[in-house]
Amino acid sequence: xxxxxxxxxxxxxxxxxxxxxxxxxxxxxxxxxxxxxxxxxxxxxxxxxxxxxxxxxxxxxxxxxxxxxxxxxxxxxxxxxxxxxxxxxxxxxxxxxxxxxxxxxxxxxxxxxxxxxxxxxxxxxxxxxxxxxxxxxxxxxxxxxxxxxxxxxxxxxxxxxxxxxxxxxxxxxxxxxxxxxxxxxxxxxxxxxxxxxxxxxxxxxxxxxxxxxxxxxxxxxxxxxxxxxxxxxxxxxxxxxxxxxxxxxx
Amino acid sequence: xxxxxxxxxxxxxxxxxxxxxxxxxxxxxxxxxxxxxxxxxxxxxxxxxxxxxxxxxxxxxxxxxxxxxxxxxxxxxxxxxxxxxxxxxxxxxxxxxxxxxxxxxxxxxxxxxxxxxxxxxxxxxxxxxxxxxxxxxxxxxxxxxxxxxxxxxxxxxxxxxxxxxxxxxxxxxxxxxxxxxxxxxxxxxxxxxxxxxxxxxxxxxxxxxxxxxxxxxxxxxxxxxxxxxxxxxxxxxxxxxxxxxxxxxx
Numbered sequence: 009x010x011x012x013x014x015x016x017x018x019x020x021x022x023x024x025x026x027x028x029x030x031x032x033x034x035x036x037x038x039x040x041x042x043x044x045x046x047x048x049x050x051x052x053x054x055x056x057x058x059x060x061x062x063x064x065x066x067x068x069x070x071x072x073x074x075x076x077x078x079x080x081x082x083x084x085x086x087x088x089x090x091x092x093x094x095x096x097x098x099x100x101x102x103x104x105x106x107x108x109x110x111x112x113x114x115x116x117x118x119x120x121x122x123x124x125x126x127x128x129x130x131x132x133x134x135x136x137x138x139x140x141x142x143x144x145x146x147x148x149x150x151x152x153x154x155x156x157x158x159x160x161x162x163x164x165x166x167x168x169x170x171x172x173x174x175x176x177x178x179x180x181x182x183x184x185x186x187x188x189x190x191x192x193x194x195x196x197x198x199x200x201x202x203x204x205x206x207x208x209x210x211x212x213x214x215x216x217x218x219x220x221x222x223x224x225x226x227x228x229x230x231x232x233x234x235x236x237x238x239x240x241x242x243x244x245x246x247x248x249x250x251x252x253x254x255x256x257x258x
Numbered sequence: 259x260x261x262x263x264x265x266x267x268x269x270x271x272x273x274x275x276x277x278x279x280x281x282x283x284x285x286x287x288x289x290x291x292x293x294x295x296x297x298x299x300x301x302x303x304x305x306x307x308x309x310x311x312x313x314x315x316x317x318x319x320x321x322x323x324x325x326x327x328x329x330x331x332x333x334x335x336x337x338x339x340x341x342x343x344x345x346x347x348x349x350x351x352x353x354x355x356x357x358x359x360x361x362x363x364x365x366x367x368x369x370x371x372x373x374x375x376x377x378x379x380x381x382x383x384x385x386x387x388x389x390x391x392x393x394x395x396x397x398x399x400x401x402x403x404x405x406x407x408x409x410x411x412x413x414x415x416x417x418x419x420x421x422x423x424x425x426x427x428x429x430x431x432x433x434x435x436x437x438x439x440x441x442x443x444x445x446x447x448x449x450x451x452x453x454x455x456x457x458x459x460x461x462x463x464x465x466x467x468x469x470x471x472x473x474x475x476x477x478x479x480x481x482x483x484x485x486x487x488x489x490x491x492x493x494x495x496x497x498x499x500x501x502x503x504x505x506x507x508x
Contacts, residue, residue: 160410160411160443161410161411161413161414163411163443164411164414164439164442164443165487165491167442167443168484168487168488168491169487169488169491177496177497177499178491180497180499181491181494181496181497182491184497185491185494189414192414192417193410193413193414193417203497205499214503215499215502215503216502216503217497217499217502225495225497225498228495229494229495232493232494232495233490233494234418236490236491236493236494237415237418237419237487237490238418238419239490240483240486240487240489240490241415241418241419241428241431241432241435241486243482243486244431244435244479244482244483244486245475245478245479245482246427246431247427247430247431247434247453247467247475248475249427249430249455249465249467252465252466252467253464253465253466254294254454254455254462254463254464254465254466
């Protein structure tokens with residue numbers, strides 16, 4: 009399993025990904041799911057991946073190969089972000105189809121899902137979630153994040169915290185809390201956690217961090233959040249149970 | 259969709275359920291998913307239901323019918339809670355099989371999942387989750403709750419708060435917070451929220467509440483929790499981003 013999240017705020021973009029992959033419960037490995045494309049002209053891209061590892065590796069390889077060989081289209085040649093999303097979608101679909109017939113009849117799922125984010129000079133910084141079918145949706149002010157993989161455990165905190173005016177640092181912190189809730193509930197999501205901050209119009213990456221399981225900050229965050237949630241819970245108003253005798257059977 | 263949760267603590271049991279059902283997004287209805295069985299001797303049971311509404315209604319009907327007709331087994335005649343769980347599982351399987359052939363080939367899923375909780379005099383109060391296949395698992399001290407339906411959004415708060423020594427009132431409050439997170443993220447889970455408290459060895463229900471969407475307490479809880487989570491988030495330690503220039507492309 010995987011958990012990746014990308015957040016768009018007024019100041020820029022934040023990306024976070026876990027690094028655990030599993031093929032069955034007895035084959036756990038560590039792979040980065042965050043791929044950076046920079047030094048390719050007036051633009052930067054980040055790709056987050058979930059799903060079949062062979063497919064996502066093949067997609068990243070082809071994106072790099074197309075750049076190197078100047079095959080059209082490629083991430084350097086596309087004019088707008090939306091065309092980059094279309095291109096990644098079609099590369100993904102092609103790679104899935106390559107192995108689909110071999111996988112047919114087995115329980116192997118060759119599909120993969122991506123989040124593509126970045127900025128091309130003159131355009132706005134954006135994030136897209138690209139479905140296995142190759143189509144995609146973009147995050148907006150009303151829905152300022154996209155998630156792939158094991159998305160549900162970490163969603164409530166994003167809904168409560170992230171707004172367009174949230175700072176990049178707070179958005180990165182929220183991504184980490186969201187990751188913490190997910191790791192706690194799903195054993196197949198795990199560190200190292202990679203975090204990347206992109207500041208609007210910079211056209212290069214701003215800050216990056218890779219937090220391993222024994223990272224003191226990650227450990228402090230986990231225990232602080234646990235304590236803070238417990239404290240917040242204790243301060244909630246109690247329901248007035250007096251006069252609510254359960255005497256009337258339905 | 260549905261969200262139901264049952265919690266077992268040293269003081270007794272807590273049950274909570276939403277009341278929204280949907281057959282497609284344009285057919286939303288309100289049905290209680292909490293069924294009480296009491297005044298049947300030295301015992302009480304609560305059944306929470308998720309899944310196919312026709313199946314779960316048929317199961318509840320048959321449980322009541324068997325009680326009335328003194329068919330064997332029934333909820334009055336079983337000696338131990340585990341036999342009650344076995345009985346409910348077999349009734350469920352029977353009702354699903356009745357309609358399975360008619361539903362075959364359609365996209366209709368006749369399966370249903372249940373949580374059965376309660377106590378029989380001389381035994382311990384317990385909760386069981388009963389799978390569509392009729393088998394079941396019980397909640398324990400290490401895993402002091404069971405959920406059915408849309409379970410993921412509301413799981414992190416249960417993991418953080420519920421312990422065997424948690425009071426019944428706090429367990430009920432935690433169930434409500436868990437319900438609040440779920441309703442916020444899944445539009446097909448909704449009020450009225452029913453909550454039932456069973457105090458260990460009482461052999462009758464202690465407290466019950468039905469909270470509608472406009473219930474002042476439910477509204478206060480939602481806004482208080484939102485504010486408390488935001489405040490807790492604000493107090494978290496920030497990562498030290500200085501010296502983490504993202505200069506080295508991978």
